Amino acid sequence: MGAGKTTVGGLVADALGRRLRDTDQDVEALTGRTISEIFVDDGEAAFRALERAAVAEALATHDGVLSLGGGAVLDPGTRDLLAGHDVVFLRVGLSDAVKRVGLGSSRPLLLGNVRGRIKALLDERTPIYESVATLSVETDGRTAEDVATEILTALAATA
Template identity: 65%
Template sequence: MTPVVVLVGAPGAGKTTVAHRLADRLGTSVRDTDVDVERSTGSSVQDLFVEHGEAHFRDLEAAAVATALREHDGVLALGGGAVLHPGTQRLLREQQVVFLDVSLSAAAQRVGLGTNRPLLLGNVRATMKALLDARRPVYEDLATHTVVTDDLTADDVAARIHQLIQENATP
């Protein structure tokens, strides 16, 4: 079993929203690894960061991604930093990965003050820039396809990904 598509990208790219819209188009289910971690621990991502630190969360996240890649056959949305784990990178090379690319200004506008995003507390814009600068090369390297989300609605992004999936499936 393998997901139809795996969505990656920075906070504010629209991964979760697009995943639901795309799954509706494809008639399949959605899985979000952040939700998986929260369910398995009984804690929010933010609480895990605060109480146990980022390294602990990243270990839980890597395990959740590996499990989801084995068990899920629908649309899979990963947390923004999931791609940083070397084991996750290896696993994603065998998947159809779509990088939802978002500019700094659009991402900062979408995440607001980042109150429920632990890595974005404080100066959202500066932190977001650092995250994008560090992660963009990894997203680009792992991506089968890239869709720039800045000026598109979630429905538009889902339609574009749906089209890319159909084109990929055509021999």
């Protein structure tokens, strides 16, 4: 969360002449509910299943850049769907993540203690993000433009 998926993803998509699609937005559009409502009413497991379906649909129909929800790769089925695709891990440390997300964030998994929750999520998830990513890029203290340029250069080198 706050790693820069929307900002950097948009810059990368523009440079490639493609569009950015966002699976959080797809889930909300498909269900007509907010992610917070889905978490509260149905729980995280139900959200992950909706998210997996949204990722499958997007990968099948969207020839462009896809922004995944911050916890999408926790789901083994979603991880399987990503195999064979370029997957970029936007690394962000605790301090920059808190600054970007804001201490008042109402995201369901950050409720209560934003800083503490981000730290716990980064500790739990970093190994998973690293295992799924085909490219890992540092974002701390860098502009989104700089991060996007690094991604485009790396993608061009492996194309």
